[in-house]
Amino acid sequence: xxxxxxxxxxxxxxxxxxxxxxKDIQAHIGFMKSxxxxxxxxxxxxxxxxxxxxxQAKMVRAGKNGAPITDGVFAEAKEFLAGYWIIDVESPEGAxxxxxxxxxxxxxxxxxxxxSIEVRQVMSGPPDEFV
Amino acid sequence: xxxxxxxxxxxxxxxxxxxxxxxIIRRFRDFSAAEDAVQEALVAAAMQWxxxxxxxxxxxxxxxxxxxxxxxxxxxESARRRRETAAAVYFGYMAAKETEQDDTLIxxxxxxHPALSTSSAIALTLRAVGGLTTAEIANAFLVPExxxxxxxxxxxxxxxxxxxxxxxxxEQERAQRLGAVLHVLYLIFNEGYVSSVGxxxxxxxxxxxxxxxxxxxxxxxxxxxxxxxxxxLLLLTDARRAARTxxxxxxxxxxxxxxxxxxxxxxxxxxxxxxxTLSSGSIGAYQLQAAxxxxxxxxxxxxxxxxxxxxxxxxxxxxxxDNPMVxxxxxxxxxxxxxxxxxxxxxxxxxxxGRLAGNHRLNAVxxxxxxxxxxxxxxIAHYQAAAGRTASEPERNYLLxxxxxxxxxxxxx
Numbered sequence: 340x341x342x343x344x345x346x347x348x349x350x351x352x353x354x355x356x357x358x359x360x361x362k363d364i365q366a367h368i369g370f371m372k373s374x375x376x377x378x379x380x381x382x383x384x385x386x387x388x389x390x391x392x393x394x395q396a397k398m399v400r401a402g403k404n405g406a407p408i409t410d411g412v413f414a415e416a417k418e419f420l421a422g423y424w425i426i427d428v429e430s431p432e433g434a435x436x437x438x439x440x441x442x443x444x445x446x447x448x449x450x451x452x453x454x455s456i457e458v459r460q461v462m463s464g465p466p467d468e469f470v
Numbered sequence: 471x472x473x474x475x476x477x478x479x480x481x482x483x484x485x486x487x488x489x490x491x492x493x494i495i496r497r498f499r500d501f502s503a504a505e506d507a508v509q510e511a512l513v514a515a516a517m518q519w520x521x522x523x524x525x526x527x528x529x530x531x532x533x534x535x536x537x538x539x540x541x542x543x544x545x546x547e548s549a550r551r552r553r554e555t556a557a558a559v560y561f562g563y564m565a566a567k568e569t570e571q572d573d574t575l576i577x578x579x580x581x582x583h584p585a586l587s588t589s590s591a592i593a594l595t596l597r598a599v600g601g602l603t604t605a606e607i608a609n610a611f612l613v614p615e616x617x618x619x620x621x622x623x624x625x626x627x628x629x630x631x632x633x634x635x636x637x638x639x640x641e642q643e644r645a646q647r648l649g650a651v652l653h654v655l656y657l658i659f660n661e662g663y664v665s666s667v668g669x670x671x672x673x674x675x676x677x678x679x680x681x682x683x684x685x686x687x688x689x690x691x692x693x694x695x696x697x698x699x700x701x702x703l704l705l706l707t708d709a710r711r712a713a714r715t716x717x718x719x720x721x722x723x724x725x726x727x728x729x730x731x732x733x734x735x736x737x738x739x740x741x742x743x744x745x746x747t748l749s750s751g752s753i754g755a756y757q758l759q760a761a762x763x764x765x766x767x768x769x770x771x772x773x774x775x776x777x778x779x780x781x782x783x784x785x786x787x788x789x790x791x792d793n794p795m796v797x798x799x800x801x802x803x804x805x806x807x808x809x810x811x812x813x814x815x816x817x818x819x820x821x822x823x824g825r826l827a828g829n830h831r832l833n834a835v836x837x838x839x840x841x842x843x844x845x846x847x848x849x850i851a852h853y854q855a856a857a858g859r860t861a862s863e864p865e866r867n868y869l870l871x872x873x874x875x876x877x878x879x880x881x882x883x
Contacts, residue, residue, distance in 0.1 A: 382621025385613050427613050429587055464861035465660055466721055467831060
């Protein structure tokens with residue numbers, strides 16, 4: 340079964356991260372790289388992406404003639420998606436265990452961030468026979 | 471331009487690949503290296519056979535080329551490693567009392583070993599016994615090739631480190647281990663059996679692959695009722711494939727399917743298989759499920775379905791398997807025979823079974839029976855609850871459509 344693990348961060352998250360000491364930034368990046376490598380080697384990784392700073396994000400809607408109308412991201416949004424992993428595991432518990440590992444990524448001073456990771460099942464299961 | 475293998479030779483290669491692999495593992499005791507060596511022998515065959523014609527003994531040819539490759543590999547490794555291999559080869563020969571034909575079977579037992587996770591066993595079986603490439607398996611399961619390659623290589627590693635001997639399981643182990651093999655084949659079929667996820671053709675190939683492998687096991691164990699039962703079940707289920715989805719991949723339930731689309735050839739074969747096995751000795755769960763599938767397949771119109779017999783077949787299946795999913799299907803059959811009230815009562819009993827807590831199937835079946843009973847409002851609620859719980863997209867769309875249809879027909883649109 341496939342799950343998406345979503346790492347959300349506060350709208351100020353990218354700035355906060357950028358203000359960490361160099362060695363902490365490096366430790367965090369190193370963790371993320373080895374985390375993905377470990378998921379690939381355990382045969383569980385489907386895909387993973389990090390997203391650019393939400394300051395560059397745009398809200399888009401179709402106008403009357405279908406042309407895009409763009410707008411800046413609303414400042415009142417509290418949280419943004421910072422990145423995600425899609426994994427293929429045998430059970431929901433397997434997905435939760437991996438999410439917990441991601442949650443404990445090192446923060447300033449190497450202390451685990453214990454950030455919350457949203458875990459959602461991807462709709463990829465085979466359907467049942469219906470009578 | 472180089473000549474290509476003709477269909478006959480390609481078919482032959484696929485059939486011989488697991489046999490050659492089995493023989494090489496038997497001789498050299500190293501799954502990973504054996505697989506590489508056989509892979510190279512297969513490539514060599516694909517290049518040389520069209521030019522030089524089929525060798526007199528194609529199986530022997532493959533084993534010889536792969537053995538030569540194994541010997542080369544071993545020469546390049548350390549002396550310590552060579553001594554280990556020599557000892558292992560010795561023990562391998564000592565244990566090798568089985569016939570050549572058993573090699574495919576032993577390989578299957580190995581790939582479906584209970585020590586492996588289900589997903590590893592599935593991947594390894596398709597790779598080593600089915601002869602699919604890693605890329606093909608990765609495509610079928612919609613994961614990157616690198617991930618699938620790791621999954622397969624880890625599976626081989628766990629077989630190596632668990633020290634599973636390359637021989638047929640003992641008489642006592644046999645039934646349990648065969649059960650694991652049949653379960654893996656069933657899961658492969660199920661993955662491939664109609665799914666609108668991803669490239670459909672490739673996933674459909676999984677269903678065909680599962681049937682091909684089960685056929686091979688049936689050829690090796692023709693008198694085993696469980697194997698014959700599973701093969702019949704797969705054929706009788708696969709026969710409905712074309713009718714099971716509409717033009718846009720939407721699910722069509724059994725009762726609404728266009729039965730002229732059912733594959734009569736597969737139905738004939740499945741019915742013949744199940745009839746032969748039912749008359750001989752003990753009856754297992756696969757045989758009962760196949761017999762039920764046969765009754766559905768043999769009804770020319772849905773109204774002619776022999777629900778009485780289907781219900782009678784669910785009785786022993788229910789006693790034998792202690793599986794709440796079986797009780798769920800039993801409830802449908804009971805509703806068709808004794809009326810919806812009886813079916814709904816059985817579902818109420820299932821509510822107490824923790825194993826089905828939050829399972830969308832329970833909601834979906836209840837919705838169906840409530841609709842039959844004329845309680846549209848409750849049916850709508852359960853269709854919607856089921857839609858919120860399934861992990862299958864076509865299924866969710868089906869359930870939401872059912873709820874919407876009822877809302878509109880009851881004037882609550």
